[in-house]
Amino acid sequence: MGNAGPRGPPGPDGNPGAEGTVGPQGEVGSNGLTGKSGPPGLKGTQGTYSLVNAWNQHRAFSVALTSNIVANDGNMIIIWDHEFSNVGGDFDMKTGIFNVTVPGTYFFSFYVSKTSRQNYPLVQLVKNGERVIGAIDYGPNDSEDSSGNSVILSLSMNDLIWMILGDERELSSTPYKLTTFSGFLIFPMPI
Template identity: 40%
Template sequence: MDPWFSRPRGMPGPPGIPGYSGMNGHNGEPGLCTCLKGPKGYSGPMEEKGTGASGENGEPGEPGADAVCDAQLCRDSAVRSAPSDTDQSDGGTRDRKRNFSAFSVSRFGTAEALVDTEIITWDHEFSNVGGDFSPETGIFNCSIAGFYFFTFHIYKSSSANYPMVRLMLNGEVQVSIIDADYWDSEDSSSNSVILELSVGDIIWLDLYEGRVLHSSYYRYTTFSGTLLHAR
């Protein structure tokens, strides 16, 4: 029989399965510090104060132009200069509210202009500072020249008859609203404008001929104006 080492070598076998990782070693002992903390240092010597003479004090400054006054004097001055409800400077009594003008009104019910164009009148007055607006006639009469802001909101409750409302200045159309959506029986629309007015100018809203305007207790339809800047 041939010895084993004289036989032909076989094919290499497949690699074996990897073995498991070994366990972690233990942490080493903490190192020991054999050094000692050094002693605290001492403050250095303080130098002697100089022997030179001190400088002279400066001259006091002049009082400021806006010096703060005594509290009581300030209060007295404020009371004397506070505006009063009346002004006698022009030789008569003048209501200070006349330096401003503003109004805001609304309607409760339906308005119709079946025959001719109609000025819209108003049932409820939210405010009327200066009294320049007349809800009964629907006309604003300018008594303070300047720039005014006007805004109006309208409501329709019909798909058969839609409203057309115009803001008029001395009989000339300025801006308008028309709401002609036949598929929507209830709708609200608005418009606004800033106008420069002179004393005596008149402003109103009118409902165009053949149109109907709606409102109710909820005051859907309104008209407002205010002075922005006097001229």
């Protein structure tokens, strides 16, 4: 036999074979690398809270007496005759009553003056007809004095706040405005 000749070119592909059976599922692989961040989303719609709404929720008042008053016929609501401020308009100068239109937490303070040894002041802050705090300035040997008190209250819509002067008691004041009552909203109640 002689030597083998050069290798010939490959022949044409044969017909595909029959499909094999599926093997068992493999184990779960490890997590891949974190992908790149996507582009920023679209701008959201305007919220309901704005500077206009915030301003509409401001509430504050400060009032004073400019002359003496006496309760001659039982306890009396103090009607104030000088307004320093009334932001939001919730304090009614005609009735002496603060009406809550923005529920929330409020701070109230008052200062009273006396110039009499007989009719010393006894005043109380009232919420919806219930007495909350008070102040008295008693001292038969002291004719000129002042006292006060303050409180923080959680108030609901349409709660009413006012000051009363006790029966047969006197509040002193002058154009110097020695007797005052003030209140303001610290923060509104969450909606």
